Amino acid sequence: MLVHICCSVDSHFFIEKLQQEYPDEKLIGFFYDPNIHPYSEYQLRLLDVERSCQKLGIELIKGEYDFENWMDAVRGLEKEPEKGSRCEVCFDRRFEISAHKAIELGESTMTTTLLVSPKKSQEQLIRSGEVFEETHGVKFIPFDYRKNNGTADQGRVSREQQLYRQDYCGCLYGLSMQRDQQHRLMDEMFSPISKQILPASIEERLELYSHRNELEESGTPYRILKERFLNYRLMRASVKMGSEIIPSYPLFYSTINRTTTEGKIDFEINGQFFLNREEVRFITLDTFNALTSSAYKNTQELMFNAPSIETEMALRTQLSGNPFNTSAIIVVDTIPIEKISLLLETKTYEDTRENLFVWN
Ligand code: SF4
CATH class of the missing domain: 3.40.50.620 (HUPs)
Structure with missing residues (x-):
C-alpha cells in the first residue's frame, strides 16, 4: 500500500x-x-x-x-x-x-x-x-x-x-491568514541579507533537528525543550548623510523609539561614538573587526555575510556592559561627522524557541 x-x-x-x-x-x-x-x-x-x-x-x-x-x-x-x-x-x-x-x-x-x-x-x-x-x-x-x-x-x-x-x-496562504488572526509577525518568511540564522527561525530548527539526528546516531541522550525569550527582527535600516546613503550595519537588538531619528555625533568614549539622540552609538568596522576577531574589508561585506547572532550579542554586551541593552549600535566604515538621518524599523516580541539539552 x-x-x-x-x-x-x-x-x-x-x-x-x-x-x-x-x-x-x-x-x-x-x-x-x-x-x-x-x-x-x-x-x-x-x-x-x-x-x-x-x-x-x-x-x-x-x-x-x-x-x-x-x-x-x-x-x-x-x-x-x-x-x-x-x-x-x-x-x-x-x-x-x-x-x-x-x-x-x-x-x-x-x-x-x-x-x-x-x-x-x-x-x-x-x-x-x-x-x-x-x-x-x-x-x-x-x-x-x-x-x-x-x-x-x-x-x-x-x-x-x-x-x-x-x-x-x-x-503560504494558510500561514499568512493564521498569523493575521494571531496578530503575530510572520517571521517564517524572513530571509536576512546577512545570511544569519535568526533565533526561532525555520533555519535554526533545521540545524537543531539535524544535530538531534547526529546525537541519536551516536547514542547521546538529549531532550528538546521549549523556552521563552525576547525575539527581534530588523525590517529596514539606513543611515543617510544629506542625500547620500552610508553603508551601515545595525547589531542585533538595535532599536530606537520611533522608526526614524536625526542627529550629530556628540562625543566618543573608548571607540564608541554617541549620537545626541535616542541613545544611538556608532562604531567603526575596524573596532568591530578588532573586538570580534574578524577581517571584514568593508561594511558592505559585513551586511551580506554577517557573523552569528551569538557573536553580535557578545559584542553588544562587551560594548554596553549590559546583556539587556537594546540601544542602536551601528557599524560604519568611517564615523559620519555631519548630521545624519537614521531609519531603523524593527520588531521586538516575546517568542518561544526549541532548545536541545544534552546529557554528558
Ligand atoms: S491550508 Fe493546508 S491543506 Fe489547505 S491549501 Fe494550505 S497547505 Fe493545503
Missing part, C-alpha cells in the same frame, strides 16, 4: 497503527507536499519524516517539490479559509501525484496520513480520495485513527518520539 505522508506528527502515529493492524501489509511512504512553504520548512518536515520512517522500518520515496505547479493549481483561491476550496484542490493535487506513483509501483491501494490530522476535514479527504479511486483505479482506504481517543494518543506519541511539531498547515 502506498501511504501519502504529510508530516511526521501525523505519519508516525498513523503508520504505527497500520503496522499494528496490518502486520503483513508492505507499506511504502510517499512524501509529496509541494504546498509546504518556505522550502526550508519543507526540508525540515522531510528530515523528520525520514527519521520517523527509518524508526518504523518503512521505505520512503520523496516526491518532487514542484511548488510552481501547486501555486498554479490553487490560483484564485488564495483567500479561502482552511478546510475551504483551496484545501480541496491541495488534496486533489497531492492525491493525483500519489495515485500516479502507486500505479508506477504496481500498488493497487493508497491512503494518506492527513486523515489523522485533527485540523483536516475527513469528509473533504475522503471525497478527494474517492475521485481518484474512480478515475485512476487506485483504491483509497480512509483509515480513521482519530476515533477511540486517537488524537490524544497521537499527541502522546509525538511527545515521546520528540517529533518536530509544526504550528501551521503548510502553505
